Amino acid sequence: MSETDPKPQTDVNKLGEFGLIDHLTQNFSLTQPSSMCGVGDDAAVIDNQGFLTVVSTDMLVEDIHFDRIYHPLRYLGYKAVIVNLSDICAMNALPRQITVSIALSNRYGVEDLEELYAGIELACQHYRVDLVGGDTTSSNRGLIISITAIGQGEPHRITYRSGAKAGDLICVTGDLGAAYVGLQLLEREKQVFISTPHVQPDFEGQDYIIGRQLKPEARLDVVELFHKANLQPTSMIDISDGLASEIFHLCKQSATGAFIEEAKVPIHQQTELMAIKFGLDPITCALSGGEDYELLFTIDPADLEKARYLPDLYIIGEITLAQEGIKLHTSGGNIHPLQAQGWKHF
Amino acid sequence: MSETDPKPQTDVNKLGEFGLIDHLTQNFSLTQPSSMCGVGDDAAVIDNQGFLTVVSTDMLVEDIHFDRIYHPLRYLGYKAVIVNLSDICAMNALPRQITVSIALSNRYGVEDLEELYAGIELACQHYRVDLVGGDTTSSNRGLIISITAIGQGEPHRITYRSGAKAGDLICVTGDLGAAYVGLQLLEREKQVFISTPHVQPDFEGQDYIIGRQLKPEARLDVVELFHKANLQPTSMIDISDGLASEIFHLCKQSATGAFIEEAKVPIHQQTELMAIKFGLDPITCALSGGEDYELLFTIDPADLEKARYLPDLYIIGEITLAQEGIKLHTSGGNIHPLQAQGWKHF
Secondary structure: OHHHOOOOOOOHHHOHHHHHHHHHHOOOOOOOOOEEEOEOEOOEEEEEOOEEEEEEEEEEEEOOOEOOOOOOHHHHHHHHHHHHHHHHHOOOOEEEEEEEEEEEOOOOOHHHHHHHHHHHHHHHHHHOOEEEEEEEEEOOOOEEEEEEEEEEEOOOOOOOOOOOOOOOEEEEOOOOOHHHHHHHHHHHHHHHHHHOOOOOOOOOOOHHHHHHHHOOOOOHHHHHHHHHOOOOOOEEEEOOOOHHHHHHHHHHHHOEEEEEEHHHOOOOHHHHHHHHHOOOOHHHHHHHOOOOOOEEEEEOHHHHHHHOOOOOOEEEEEEEEHHHOEEEEOOOOOEEEOOOOOOOOO | OHHHOOOOOOOHHHOHHHHHHHHHHOOOOOOOOOEEEOEOEOOEEEEEOOEEEEEEEEEEEEOOOEOOOOOOHHHHHHHHHHHHHHHHHOOOOEEEEEEEEEEEOOOOOHHHHHHHHHHHHHHHHHHOOEEEEEEEEEOOOOEEEEEEEEEEEOOOOOOOOOOOOOOOEEEEOOOOOHHHHHHHHHHHHHHHHHHOOOOOOOOOOOHHHHHHHHOOOOOHHHHHHHHHOOOOOOEEEEOOOOHHHHHHHHHHHHOEEEEEEHHHOOOOHHHHHHHHHOOOOHHHHHHHOOOOOOEEEEEOHHHHHHHOOOOOOEEEEEEEEHHHOEEEEOOOOOEEEOOOOOOOOO
C-alpha cells in the first residue's frame, strides 16, 4: 500500500507533451518485423506482407479538449472521428476503420450517447469508414473519448514526416487560424452567457470560424487527389497543433530547415476580422492556432505541374538546409526565427 | 448553447454495458470490403488481402477499474496491456503492436508515468509486442488508460465467438475466481489501512490470489500451442467478465445452449479458502468473478487427442442445442439455469 506515501514528483509540464512522450518511450524499441514505423509520426505503420496498415489514436477529454457549453455532442462525435482520420490522411493513407472507447460520468444519459454516436455515424458515412469495435465504461467525471483509426496504404504512397529535402516546396491545403479564432469567439460568448443567461449568443456572420472549430473536416479529398494525380508528397503532417509547431516537426524529422513567407499563409477574411476584434495578430493565430486539420506537406518542385489538380493548394515556403534554421519572412520584409507555440494540453 | 438546458435522460444502467453498445451501434453497418468482423467479438478483424489484422481496445479508468491504493502503477501498466492482449489471444491471433493513450490529472508526475511505462514495457517485452503510438493528455481527475492492441492471424486460424456447435466440449485454460477473491482481499486490507494506517496489510499466504488480481497474464502460450498442435477451437472468448457471462456470449453468438459441470470448474485452493473466509460461495466466485483472463473455448470432441499438448486444460461442459438452454449441473446433482452476473462497470 505504498501509493499512499507519495514521493516527490516532477511536473509533467516541465517536459511538455512531445518531450514527455519521447522520455517515456525512449526504452521501447520495435522488435516485430511488421512494425515499420512507431511513435513519432502521425500514425504507426504496420506491414502485412507488403500491404500497409496505418494506425492512429487520439483522446478527447471534457474540459481539456472540449467544453459541453458550446460543443454539442453530435458535433463532438463528428470531430472526435475527424481528428483521427486526419492523422491517417497525413500518412497519405486511406482511412477504413475506427474503434471508439468512451468513459462517461452519470451526468450522461442514453440520449446524450445517441447524440454523440449520431455524430460518429455521420463522420463514418461521410468518410466511408466502419466502426469495428470499442469499449464503453464509467468515469467519475465528465466524458472521455478515445478513438483509434485504421487506414490502408500502398508502400510507395505512405508519406512520413521525415522525407522533406532542401528545395522542396512547403504547401498547405487551406486557410489557417479560423478554428482558433472560432474558439475564442465561443469562449467569449460562453462568458457572456454565464453572466447574463437570457442573452442569446451573437454568432451573426461568424459561421465560417465557428464551423472550423466545431465541425472540422479531414482532407481525405486531397489524399485521393494525390493518388489520382500520381503526386507523391515528400513529407506530410496534419495541422492539429498549429502551423509553426508542425513545421518544426517536419524539419526535425527531415533534418532540414525551412522558410515560410508570412504573406503566403492563407487566412480567411472572417478569421482576420475577428482576430483583430480580439486584439490578436491574425498571422499569430494562423501560425500557432491549431485544430484546423489542414494538411501541411512538401513536394519536389518538379511535381508542381501535377499539384494543379488539387482543389486547394497554397505554397507558403520552401525547405532549406538544416543549418539555415527555420525562418519566417514577414510581410514587412524582415526575417526572423519562427516561433513554435503549438497547443499544449498540459 | 443548448447544452445548459438538459433534457430528461435515460440512465445508461437501464441498458447495461452490452445492451448500450448494441443500442448505440445498431445503425452502423460494415461497408469497407476489408472489414470482416466489427462490434460484438473480442476483437475486430480486418482483411489485408488475405492476411488478417485483429484489433481490440480497452479503457481503464481510475476508481472504476483500479484503485491507486492497491494497484501500483507498474502493475497497472502491465495489466492494462494484458487485458488487451488477452482479447487478441481470444481471436486465436498473435498480438504484435499496441498503442497507449493516457489522460492524467496534475496529481501525477513524471516519475509516476515512468512507473506506469515500466510496466507497459515489461508486458511488451514478455509478449513481444511493440508500442507503436499513442496520445498523452491532461484530465481533470485521475488516470485513464486507453490501449488498442493489434494482432495478426491467418484466415483459417481466427476463432470467433460464433462457431460452437452442439456436442463441442467446453474448455477453460486455468482456474477461475482467484482475481475476484484477490480483489476482495485487497479491498478489505484497504479498509483496515484507512482506519488504522500503522497496521501493515496481511497478505501472508495469499500471493496467488493477489497476483491473479494485480498481475494477470494473457494466454498467448495456449494460442501458440493451438497452432503447434494444429488444434482449431470452434469458438473462443477470454474470461474478463466472468465465466457465466462469457458462456452466455458464446451461446448467444453460436445460437446454442450449454451445460456446465460445477464440479469440473477449476478453482485454486487459495481461492476456495479465502472465498469461504469471506462468506462467499467459491463456485459463485468462479462463475461470476471475472478478470481471470483465462480463455474459454470449445473444441470438436474429435480433436480431444490434439488438446493433450496444452499445458492447462479443463473440460467443464458441453455445448447443447439452443432449446436446451444454458444449464449448470451442480455438485449436489441438481440442474438449474446458469445465472450470468458478469462485472458491469456501470
